[in-house]
Amino acid sequence: MFKVYLLDGLRTAIGKFGGRLSSLRPTEFTATVVSELIKRTGIPLDAVEQVIAGKVVQDLTESNPARIVARRVGIPDSAPAFTLNMQCASGMAALILAAQQIAMGNADCVLALGMESLSRAPFMLSRARWGYRLGNGELVDTVKESGFAGSKMWGDPWTMIEVAEHHAKVDGITRAEMDDYALQSHQKAAQAVRSGRLKPEIVPIEVLEKRGETQVFEVDEHVRNDIDLDELARLNPIMQGGSITAGNSSGLNDAGAAGLVVSEKFISDHSLTPLAEVDMRAGTMIGCDPTLMGYSANEALDMALSRAGLVVDDLDLIECNEGFAVQLVACARKGNWPLDRLNLDGGSVGLGHPVGMSGLRIAVHLAHALVNKDLSLGAATVPAGSGLGAAIVLKRT
DSSP: OOOEEEEEEEEOOOEETTSTTTTSOHHHHHHHHHHHHHHHHTOOGGGOOEEEEEOSSOOGGGOSHHHHHHHHHTOOTTSOEEEEOBTBTHHHHHHHHHHHHHHTTSOSEEEEEEEEEGGGOOEEOTTTTTOOTTSOOOOEEHHHHHTTTTGGGGTOOOOHHHHHHHHHHHHTOOHHHHHHHHHHHHHHHHHHHHHTTTGGGBOOEEEEOTTSOEEEEOSOSSOOSSOOHHHHHHSOOSSTTOOOOSTTBOOOEEEEEEEEEEEHHHHHHHTOOOSEEEOTTTOEEEEOOGGGTTHHHHHHHHHHHHHHTOOGGGOSEEEEOOSBHHHHHHHHHHHTOOGGGBSTTOOHHHHOOOHHHHHHHHHHHHHHHHHHTTOOEEEEEEEETTTEEEEEEEEEO
């Protein structure tokens, strides 16, 4: 295999559901990220040979968002582009597939994308084409439907909330433990925002506000600076008798991310300095029991480390996506992950979870964090609805 590098990666700030990014299509704000990424790296647009994007809830007026972004920014038409859906692992899967193209010698420069706008997710009226005659039709909310991760189609429908509650019972995790972790996620994220540590990875986006004026959006807006345990404890569970609340879960969010994945030859030919090397022995995608989907993060990371000849103690940093606080607590316990190296700048409970983008976000953040903290080796892992997971190992160059 040829060596693979993450040349650089950037993202938008993460928007709330119905928040500041909701006036834009995901292909619009992700194209802005790509344009800035191309500008910062200084590479010519015609150097990009392929575009691979992850996205979960698609509006088919933006069919194949990868191609739309490519054409918006001016990448040559000869560069093929495709969009994949691996639930919450979609953005990381795009990065892994991009890296595989480099490793196999099929390309020297591939653009990986992750994007989501749950604010603009459409409603469906599935039988409207042929008419309802005397009957009524159900208007289906694709955001709500995505929470089933397709499980209705195999006859065992579980929402992600039900999966999280199942984890709480199986793993013996209390409401107090979930709320405590959720507080930490918000506090870490808020501190990272205040310190400016996240700023190098965020591209300012011009958005249209409700009053018609244009403002610059550049700070993650899901993070709660003022939250406390008492407030978290007062929130009602989403399911009667349960423990999962809006406070100890990730949010519904909007954001886009992009990473340029390149070969050693490309770096040499263009005199570039990459952010990190991608350990191609370790790029892993797995499946597990959908009712315990959180474990996919452990299984993906364990497989990645095994393939790379590493153990958890070799890692300076670990990023694990937080669909729910209960899932992260369960994963950390199961994997004996050192908490002083885990999600140090907060995770998706605090920052938000634009599902198609989050897997790429944590990989991009990991690469920046290794540089900022002067560390050498890290891994990112993400569990996904329907029992899927992905992991990747990055080495600082």
